[in-house]
Amino acid sequence: MTGKINLSLILSSGTLALFVVLALFAPLAAPYSPTEVLTNPYATPSVDHWLGADTLGRDLLSRSIYGLRYTLGISLFVTVVACAIGVTLAILAAVRRGWIDVLIGRTVDAIMAIPQIIFALIVLAVAGVSLKTLVGTMIVLETTLFFRILRASAGDIAVMDFIEVARLRGETLRWYIFREILPNLAPTLIAEFGLRFAFASLFISALSFLGVGIQPPDADLGGLVRENALAISAGKVAPLFPAIAIAMIAVSTNGIVDFLIRKYSVRGELQA
Amino acid sequence: MAHPLLSFAMRRGGSGLVSLLLVSLLVFVGTALLPGDAAQSILGQNATPETLAALRQQLGLNEPLPVRYWNWLVGLAQGDMGTSFSSGRAVADLLWPRLRASMTLALAAAVIALPLAISLGILSALKRDSFLDRAISFLSMWLVSIPAFLTGYILINIFAIRLGWFPSLSISHGSASFMDWINALVLPVTTLVFVTIAHTMRLTRTAVLSVMASDYILMAEIKGLSPRRVTLTHALPNALSPILSISMLTVAYLMVGVVVIETVFNYAGLGKLMVDAVSYRDLPLVQGCAVVFSLVFVSLNFAADFLSVLVNPRLREPKE
């Protein structure tokens, strides 16, 4: 049993690490230029072009490696920013309560009452499709999700007697956040970060696939799927490769999260 | 005091309405803040100032923003959603056939996904930590991680291209025979089922597990009731409330899931309509689609909460 978990953990972290390295060193890792037409459109995989060619005859492996940059970069940026905002708001709401808690809570509820993809489509339609809007919208959506779960956990911690002990001692807000609440929130936070990262990478891919994400000539993995979608009806598998890469990112992340959740629930860290 | 059910319905319905108003406000104000306006979009860049002014007057664009919002809401309540920029047709006329098509897709998927996911979820909880349970949870981890378009394209590649059993693109049901129409639904519906089933299974499993861990289940076992009776008459009725609520949420997910899947299969539904409207920046059409999607989503969420209260005596019956 434990052996199996560790195997899946090793595979997951290995895949993710490989993708991150590829994305970081894309110019070195990619065998060809991502924009140069090198061979026939939809050339099948070969020794020279491991994943074959795309709709114009560009090397699909090179394009995918550059696509990884977008997908991972945007997902990571969005998740980090949303996590920082979400944690701050959640702890603030849990410690201060009162009107500020109600205000944030209601706003989040209202945003969450709209399906996420519909919300994104509205904003993108109104503000126009651009990288800034895209990232901004995703940060808003991810922040609401972070807030929802962390507010609940922080709320559980904030009603513990040790918080009251800190209050009786006259501690500052800084002390509450960094010494009392955050250390106890950490396991939830780490697991949630993973889940949100997986969600972000699937979400940006879906938007690009729909044509409202990253705009050509640049392409993230979802955009690559869209570019090559027509090949599907011709029986080609080219668009499947970037799609599989997206799935691998999400599966690996979820695999790591799954391991963390199991580990923490076994150790019973937060069961007070 | 009012009956708890009634007061719950009022409270929950009220907050649903607030969400809907918020959506409409977001959609409306967002649109109104844009440079240029509907008159400009309809007449194009070459319009003369006179015709523009006349059309503005006619469309009521000179009124203050709150008045325009109110007029828009009133129109909405009467089914008038304005005119599409790109086609010049009434938004409502464009929406309804598409909504029907999307609901067909979502409901067909629900009929398959719900019984399948719920029974697998229950089974997985009852046989906790068995091989079956672990297989199901492993599978569901994969299913939630695979983007809908990958599932769709794999199905197309295998069943449409290689085996040729089903068409890869959907056809509108007006022009084809009934069997062709059903055939064309198979792949998109299957994809939708794959997309939602994992989530529903997980939620059901968690709900049943939490019921099975209750003291009253232990009590029923101590009383000497058979495992079958403990499960069927003591555990499942209590799991009914969360399961009903999960079902409604699943239908809501399915409704939203059509957005990507309709693009994969080129299916003429509401999701595809909205995505196209966003690409053309046809704002009245985007507004209309957003309002309809949100209405469906908010109503299903309300139904989820209401049903779960209805079958839970603790919430349904007043405390004395």
Place this chain on the structure above:
Amino acid sequence: MSFLDIQGLSLKAGATEILRDVSLQLERGQVLGLIGESGAGKSTLALAAIGFLKPGLTIAGGKVSLDGIDLVAASPDELSKLRQSKVAYVAQSAAAAFNPFYRLGHQVTELRALRDGIGGSERRQLAAELFARLQLPEPDRFGLKYPHQVSGGQLQRAMIAMALLNNPELIVFDEPTTALDVTTQVEVLKVIRQVIAAEGCSAIYVSHDIAVVSQVCDRIVVVRNGVMVEANETRRIIDSPQTDYARALVASRSTSDFNRETSDTQILIEGRGLDLGYGSVRIVENVDITVGRSEIVALVGESGSGKTTVARAIAGLLVPRRGSVTLSGIRLAASVDDRNDDQRRRIQFIHQLPDVALNPRQTVRAVLARPLVKFMGLSGADLEERLRGLMAEVELPAALLDRYPGALSGGQKQRVYIARCLAAEPDILICDEVTSALDPLVEESILSLLWHLNQDKGLGMLFITHNLGVTRRFTDRVVIMERGRIVESGTTKAIFAAPGEEYTKRLMLAEPSTRAGWLDERIASGD
């Protein structure tokens, strides 16, 4: 052969031993008491006696036979049949043990209906008769209610009705009154006692309270850490316990008090005209309370009496609607947030559950160092020396300084918590039910620690408790509260010698005693 015969029973959860080599016998019509702290394995033992193992437990050895049937060898099916026909179980928390989905009448009669195939009207009649016998209100309509619609005491009686309906030969009562207030507890105890007498069945009564057990049982078995410590006739255990543990158990209900020196009653802290509440709910009305220098004052009441609310207002955790708190004659800000560090230092508050009052992510060192740094400005070697000094004061090894709370026992945690309060060198300790969650043996040692602090350092204490036994032995003065008001107050000696108010008398009479015949007197005087 005895009706119930357990020989050398050992149970395991995975590799951990839960019960080790337990042997006991129970004759028909006899009542056996199982006593011990929570987690001692007494519930597990009682359940094993009726052929039920909680999920995850396995039998590692030994024999259990009930009415001649070998329960270890029996199949799950046979065990179910046996539990349906011969035994019944009354759980500690009736609120959790009743299925929230069904009406009470349905649940109470479910097994009987299943077993004997009886139908609707007969079921209703059977239930109504029993409800009437157990003095439940409106017995004809009681069965129509859902579990969440009736009170805790009523639910507990409904559960006893459910047990009786099967005409069992053996009933297991698993801490049936632990969750109840004393005045409710005595009513349920009377019912249990009468029921056992009337039915003539055997019973196993599980409890952590030796007084309760001594009133309903013929024999007592003391269990600790999964091992049987002592077993004997009830009176012999009470009158001459053989082991240290049993002695401590009995002592915890004894009347021998701590030898009090006269205390200094010069007023240290005073709450005046306190009106307290949350939101629109008013909980406490016009309460005056004082604690003198080196005086121990008990604030006594049942749950919902408002005693903890008063303590929280004095600590500044709850802002009063009316009234004020003064410390050494100086009026304090209503909220602790507005008091100064010196005032915060002088009043220390000890919570009921050290488990949630110690941050699980801070080591003992971090916990104790914070007040030393914040209030005393200590650092470096001085700090280290004081840390060790504090550990010695609460009789803990200094090696525990680098442990996390999760690695400490309940008693150790409470000591760390007390040390944290001492670090501030306070004038007064507010103790909120500090010993009620502890094992009697640990409770006794914590009380004596507090006692020495009071004697040696002249520390004043406001001692919030529902336990009259502890009150009598440990405190100088008593304030008794009922539903948000003070009913009576005075010196402990005077009040216990001659309670003036009806409610005080009722409380005192309801406090279980190990004295022979206590429950019989309650039954005789009650109705």
